[in-house]
Amino acid sequence: MLGIEIGNFNTKLLVGEKRNKFFGKRLMINTPSNVITNGKIIDINSLADVINETLKRNNIKEKQVCFTISSSNNIIRDLELPLMKEEEVEKALYYEIEQYIPDYENYVIDYRYLPNIAEKDKMIRVLIASSPKDIIEKYVKLAEMLKLKLEAIDIYSNSIYKACKKVNLAEGIVSVVDIGAVVTNVTVIDNGNYIFSRSIEFGGNKITQIIANAFNIDFQAAEEYKRAKKFIREENYKDIEDTILLSFSEVFQQLSRIFDFYYATYHKNIQKIIMLGGTSKLLGLREYVEDYFRIPTFVIETEDYLYFLPVYGCLLRGE
Known part of the structure; x- marks a missing residue:
């Protein structure tokens, strides 16, 4: 395949x-x-x-x-429903879906059952995944x-x-943060069990554009510069460090809310952050993320x- x-x-x-x-x-x-x-x-x-x-x-x-x-535009939600018959689940799900996606007729929607994480009797967990038609x-x-x-x-x-x-990257309570060119995807996994995910409208392109504008160079040259230089606390970025850090700060605030939501719901803390995607290889970014959240942070080397x-x-x- x-x-x-x-x-x-x-x-x-x-x-x-x-x-x-x-x-x-x-x-x-x-x-x-x-x-x-x-x-x-x-x-x-x-x-x-x-x-x-x-x-x-x-x-x-x-x-x-x-x-x-x-x-x-993809919407993923982890729902808890009272224990019910199979034929009743879909009806209950569409009631819940209307709360998240008012125009759900314009989406392709699928769902699957998830294992329970917390000890709750007479409840089922269902993962809803939807994408525009x-x-x-x-x-x-x-x-x-x-x-x-x-x-x-x-x-x-x-x-x-x-x-x-x-x-075997799903051991412990892990937040997998994949920083793409345009969108950052955050997936929380608890000892091999899918918990939830969120998308943040931020990607490496935003940093590249800041560099291109600051140094009056084209996008490709800025991309190469970004990958070759340490992105903070270096002379290379002295004039634009504050602007770059402000962009990351906005993302980190959203990440913090995601982590807070996980703690409020499951009464557990994120134990480690795993970073994926080309932007995760920015020199100095791993250390900055680890310092900011005070959570062990790893970049996939392979x-x-x-x-x-x-x-x-x-x-x-x-x-």
Whole structure:
């Protein structure tokens, strides 16, 4: 099976068997400009052409495909419901869904049961995942244009959870923070159990743009500068350090609210933070996050995990 993650700047393709702990052939290519925005495919023809050409050039002949989608428009909620009959669950869920998604008719909605974390009698936990229909429909069309059988479309945080569990990164109470180009995905895992996830509208592009504006250089040059220099407490960033720290401060405040919500709900503290994505490799960022939250913080060093963990997770159906 082929797993695909289409990001604003990079598209990742991974071939693998769903029960294989190790990765097969993997490729990361540049996403054409202006073909996707916040998970929504805008120029499907250009995107299909690039992916098709990549598959042919690399002799990838998989017939099945799954996608993982990162978008701030995805909505994921963990609900607790009184114990009830199977046929009553869906009706109760749609009542709850209306509270979160008033126009739920315009969303594709799925749900699954979760194990109980707290000792609560006569309650069930249900995970609701939803994505706008106009986003999903484009991925269905893309699979058709690639002449591949669509097996699944997964939401990004669920892919991260499954992959972390598979490769033993889900031990303890973990917050997995994946800083993408545009969106930061936060997934909380309690000893291998999915708890909840949230999306924050912030990504590495914002920092790159600050650098580009400050030094009057183009975006690509700013991206290279960002990756080569320590991002705080260095002469390189003296004139823009406050602006960069202000951007991160806004994100950290939202992260703090997520951690506070977890503590208020489950009476437990986050024990460690695991950072994914290219932005997590910014020199000095790990130390800054650890100092800010006073929580042990780790950046995934293995390149395969750092970049391909979410797309690997979408291959793990039924995990």
